[in-house]
Amino acid sequence: MSAKLLATLSLLVSATLMGCDPSAQVTEGREEVGSESDAAQQGTVQAAADNSCSTTSVLGLSKQIVAEVNCIAPNTYAAVPARANLVAASNVLLFMEKPARDALVSALDARPNTTMTVNSMLRTPAQQFLLADWGETGSCGVELAAPPGTSNHEGGLAIDIDQYTTWRNTLETRGFQWFGPADDVHYDFVGAGATDKRALGVTAFQRLWNRNNPNDPIAEDGDFGQATAIRMAKSPAAGFALGASCTATSTTPIEVYWSRQQSGSYELRALAGSTVKRVDYLVDGFLIGSASKLDGNNFPDNYTFGTQGKSRKFEVLGFNDNNALVGRGIGMIDVDPGVAFYIRQMGPSLYEVGLERAPAAVAAVELVVDGVKVTDSVSGKVRSTRIAVRHVYSQLGQRQFALSTFNADGTLRGTITRSFKLE
Numbered sequence: 001m002s003a004k005l006l007a008t009l010s011l012l013v014s015a016t017l018m019g020c021d022p023s024a025q026v027t028e029g030r031e032e033v034g035s036e037s038d039a040a041q042q043g044t045v046q047a048a049a050d051n052s053c054s055t056t057s058v059l060g061l062s063k064q065i066v067a068e069v070n071c072i073a074p075n076t077y078a079a080v081p082a083r084a085n086l087v088a089a090s091n092v093l094l095f096m097e098k099p100a101r102d103a104l105v106s107a108l109d110a111r112p113n114t115t116m117t118v119n120s121m122l123r124t125p126a127q128q129f130l131l132a133d134w135g136e137t138g139s140c141g142v143e144l145a146a147p148p149g150t151s152n153h154e155g156g157l158a159i160d161i162d163q164y165t166t167w168r169n170t171l172e173t174r175g176f177q178w179f180g181p182a183d184d185v186h187y188d189f190v191g192a193g194a195t196d197k198r199a200l201g202v203t204a205f206q207r208l209w210n211r212n213n214p215n216d217p218i219a220e221d222g223d224f225g226q227a228t229a230i231r232m233a234k235s236p237a238a239g240f241a242l243g244a245s246c247t248a249t250s251t252t253p254i255e256v257y258w259s260r261q262q263s264g265s266y267e268l269r270a271l272a273g274s275t276v277k278r279v280d281y282l283v284d285g286f287l288i289g290s291a292s293k294l295d296g297n298n299f300p301d302n303y304t305f306g307t308q309g310k311s312r313k314f315e316v317l318g319f320n321d322n323n324a325l326v327g328r329g330i331g332m333i334d335v336d337p338g339v340a341f342y343i344r345q346m347g348p349s350l351y352e353v354g355l356e357r358a359p360a361a362v363a364a365v366e367l368v369v370d371g372v373k374v375t376d377s378v379s380g381k382v383r384s385t386r387i388a389v390r391h392v393y394s395q396l397g398q399r400q401f402a403l404s405t406f407n408a409d410g411t412l413r414g415t416i417t418r419s420f421k422l423e
């Protein structure tokens with residue numbers, strides 16, 4: 001691993017520790033103007049970061065990411081139409097979210113005789129990876145830049161323009177907000193209809209990676225964590241052999257199981273549809289096991305963790321005969337010999353939350369999610385004596401779980417709280 005990648009990873013960690021939108025803390029990263037012809041489109045993304053100072057060097061991969069986003073969520077990005085007063089280099093990805101695009105076109109049309117030179121608009125996580133790398137290493141004249149997955153450029157809500165003073169009033173009356181002197185070329189669209197779509201580019205990259213690296217799968221969760229950063233660094237700057245695919249089979253949920261043995265090792269199981277011929281088991285994005293249908297109908301495997309640890313993300317990926325990803329299930333595992341909190345996917349939007357190895361005195365549990373008590377669909381009760389609560393969640397995404405335990409006499413023993421992203 002290069003020093004630059006380590007630096008990028010440490011930046012990711014520090015951004016996480018800030019606990020809020022890091023793009024508000026650091027500048028978004030000003031992009032150098034390049035042209036497609038100056039692209040050193042050979043080698044990896046990390047090599048592009050090391051050997052170039054233009055995000056054009058990852059344009060091939062970037063175009064695949066944009067195309068894949070439009071497969072995942074059609075019409076996510078709206079093309080900015082040509083205007084006589086709009087100037088942009090050929091390497092600028094001229095796309096924004098539709099409300100932002102409409103506001104920008106309105107601004108351009110309000111002043112047809114004034115030029116707007118756009119140096120950056122939509123950015124992919126591959127491009128932001130370069131900017132974050134250069135920002136962290138102080139190269140290419142880039143100040144500290146937002147980590148991949150966190151720049152508003154990646155969601156199609158930001159522009160960098162040369163004439164930022166000239167256009168300020170026209171843009172601000174249409175929902176754009178000037179970043180300020182720290183990143184004076186940068187405007188964010190904060191008007192009506194702006195939604196945060198930054199994670200989509202990351203998911204698109206993860207899908208492209210998995211399509212081209214079936215033996216090294218990563219989570220397709222939109223989080224640009226360490227597992228994704230490592231793969232981004234070694235991805236081909238010019239793009240993958242297999243590009244975007246709108247016909248790739250979408251995944252169906254897989255039921256996730258694990259069971260800790262006396263020895264401390266974990267038995268792993270998955271219940272998947274008949275098209276799934278092989279599954280991979282991952283924890284925190286790293287492969288811990290793999291099993292095929294030949295090993296058994298529920299894909300048996302086992303694994304012994306080198307270290308204990310709570311709140312780890314468990315994931316099962318299912319592949320068909322052609323090695324295409326067709327199934328997926330997620331969960332949260334406490335790798336701990338004692339009482340362990342768990343979340344396991346059991347179907348579409350269906351999750352079970354409970355305790356493993358609960359003390360004998362625990363007579364029941366209650367689950368509160370984002371402040372609302374949840375009924376166990378197995379027992380039909382809010383206070384579940386089976387020490388688990390199974391529920392179909394109408395709202396997915398990041399949720400706050402609070403599991404309370406009770407004695408037989410009804411007194412509260414304690415409460416465990418966790419945050420988990422339901423998918």
Ligand SMILES: [Zn+2]
Nearest residue numbers: 028159160186
């Ligand atoms: Zn910017």
